[in-house]
Amino acid sequence: MGSHAKAPLVVIGAGQAGQQICDSLRRGGYDGHLMLLGDEASLPYQRPPLSKKFLTGTLEAERLLLRPASYYEQQKIDVHLNTRVVSIDRAQCRLRLESGESLAYSGLALATGTRIRPLNVPGASAADIHYVRSLADGERLAAALTTARRVAVIGGGFIGLEVAAIAREQGREVVLIESLDRLMARAVAPQVSAFYADLHRAHGVELLLNTGVSEIRTTGAEHVVVTSSGAAYTADLVVAGIGVLPNSELAEQAGLACNNGIVVDDCARTSDPLIVAAGDCTWHMNAYLKREFRLESVQNAVDQAKAAAASLLGQPAVYHQVPWFWSDQYDVKLQIAGIGMPHDSAVVRGDPAAKAFSVFCFRDGALVGVDSMNKPADHMAARKLLAQGTALSPAQAGDSTVDLMQVARGT
Amino acid sequence: MPKITYVDINGARHECNVANGVSVMEGAIANGIDGILAICGGSCACSTCHTYIDPAWVERVGPPGDIEESTLELAYERKPNSRLSCQIEVSDALDGLVVHVAQNDG
Numbered sequence: 366m367g368s369h370a371k372a373p374l375v376v377i378g379a380g381q382a383g384q385q386i387c388d389s390l391r392r393g394g395y396d397g398h399l400m401l402l403g404d405e406a407s408l409p410y411q412r413p414p415l416s417k418k419f420l421t422g423t424l425e426a427e428r429l430l431l432r433p434a435s436y437y438e439q440q441k442i443d444v445h446l447n448t449r450v451v452s453i454d455r456a457q458c459r460l461r462l463e464s465g466e467s468l469a470y471s472g473l474a475l476a477t478g479t480r481i482r483p484l485n486v487p488g489a490s491a492a493d494i495h496y497v498r499s500l501a502d503g504e505r506l507a508a509a510l511t512t513a514r515r516v517a518v519i520g521g522g523f524i525g526l527e528v529a530a531i532a533r534e535q536g537r538e539v540v541l542i543e544s545l546d547r548l549m550a551r552a553v554a555p556q557v558s559a560f561y562a563d564l565h566r567a568h569g570v571e572l573l574l575n576t577g578v579s580e581i582r583t584t585g586a587e588h589v590v591v592t593s594s595g596a597a598y599t600a601d602l603v604v605a606g607i608g609v610l611p612n613s614e615l616a617e618q619a620g621l622a623c624n625n626g627i628v629v630d631d632c633a634r635t636s637d638p639l640i641v642a643a644g645d646c647t648w649h650m651n652a653y654l655k656r657e658f659r660l661e662s663v664q665n666a667v668d669q670a671k672a673a674a675a676s677l678l679g680q681p682a683v684y685h686q687v688p689w690f691w692s693d694q695y696d697v698k699l700q701i702a703g704i705g706m707p708h709d710s711a712v713v714r715g716d717p718a719a720k721a722f723s724v725f726c727f728r729d730g731a732l733v734g735v736d737s738m739n740k741p742a743d744h745m746a747a748r749k750l751l752a753q754g755t756a757l758s759p760a761q762a763g764d765s766t767v768d769l770m771q772v773a774r775g776t
Numbered sequence: 777m778p779k780i781t782y783v784d785i786n787g788a789r790h791e792c793n794v795a796n797g798v799s800v801m802e803g804a805i806a807n808g809i810d811g812i813l814a815i816c817g818g819s820c821a822c823s824t825c826h827t828y829i830d831p832a833w834v835e836r837v838g839p840p841g842d843i844e845e846s847t848l849e850l851a852y853e854r855k856p857n858s859r860l861s862c863q864i865e866v867s868d869a870l871d872g873l874v875v876h877v878a879q880n881d882g
């Protein structure tokens with residue numbers, strides 16, 4: 366319309382958050398030129414299955430796509446894959462691509478996500494370590510698992526534990542090495558860590574806590590993982606899940622405020638009025654948690670992306686949602702509502718021996734998080750209670766005769 | 777291949793071929809049906825694949841399972857004929873099924 370076409374809205378990062386930003390922009394009535402740039406070869410896809418069912422080789426890559434190709438055509442989203450942005454010129458409102466091309470933008474969304482933190486010990490590069498972040502990683506690991514006999518997993522967080530579970534279910538020997546004193550230490554209550562240590566050991570995982578990796582020696586296809594206690598473990602496949610790093614370099618180089626991620630406010634806005642950011646890459650004031658956070662989850666990517674789109678549309682809305690998360694290991698579904706760490710007291714509800722229980726975490730007298738194992742009803746009630754700020758006493762939490770959903774409904 | 781009719785959030789009807797074994801949600805995503813978001817990827821953890829089963833089909837589709845019951849507590853405007861479409865597997869018995877996509881709350 367008119368002789369001066371407005372420059373496009375550009376989304377950098379074709380993952381969960383990037384796709385959601387595009388979707389929300391179209392739903393919100395933006396019908397101008399919209400570009401989605403991604404440095405991977407694939408359209409946006411779900412990452413959670415990559416450390417779970419996808420590793421069994423029974424899930425086709427196509428089924429991971431968040432939307433089929435036809436969606437981007439129908440929504441007129443101008444997608445450019447295998448496209449890397451190398452710099453942002455905020456003064457000129459232009460991007461420079463790796464190809465040398467220059468692109469103007471009228472608004473910009475950074476959904477650049479994270480990259481894996483590589484294991485940095487002698488022998489790591491020769492050890493052909495598998496990480497799990499991208500579809501390419503998942504395909505490579507799924508293939509390697511089909512012939513592996515003994516797997517060494519470095520890192521006892523969600524990724525390491527999920528991979529260990531899949532490997533054990535395939536009959537591979539597994540040794541898992543975790544440097545802290547418990548599993549998933551950042552994310553779950555100690556009772557939950559203990560439950561999972563028992564669960565993995567019951568499934569035959571050799572589990573080493575309080576143990577670091579000092580070196581990996583590789584001869585041909587055999588790796589020897591040497592631990593901080595001097596013990597040596599052989600493996601023909603080494604997988605590491607030791608965390609991720611935010612892809613905030615573009616933002617830093619462009620002079621945007623960064624701090625363990627791209628800094629945004631509670632409406633997903635960066636320090637530049639034309640630029641928003643969402644997902645794993647952001648360090649944000651989380652309105653629900655009332656503190657600053659970098660939250661690595663599908664929920665954060667999706668909900669923060671909606672706030673980012675609203676800001677781009679000139680209708681900012683505070684991103685205020687209860688965090689939630691899930692992890693599948695063996696026959697246990699872990700669902701987390703809120704953030705239970707740190708807490709000053711915890712109550713167990715249900716029966717850990719029956720692999721069906723929840724841990725309710727309280728801080729300063731208030732419920733702050735619930736970790737549920739095979740207790741989806743507890744999880745959903747917790748999400749509702751936390752969203753509404755409905756009071757729950759430790760006594761109610763621990764009493765299985767109290768119907769938590771009724772408490773949440775106020776009935 | 778079974779035909780599933782999706783009535784999207786704008787009221788438009790879409791008759792789609794959806795393969796046996798695939799969920800009604802996946803059929804909606806593959807066919808670009810407006811209103812089905814499926815943010816948890818079909819793991820029964822959100823409620824953004826929420827549909828209302830057409831009255832003629834409610835009995836044949838059946839009620840929600842236990843886990844789905846819990847998740848439906850999160851659904852915006854739950855009704856007696858609400859089902860999470862990620863939990864309904866397409867089969868020949870559902871050939872001709874009509875589902876109405878529910879509104880999410882944004």
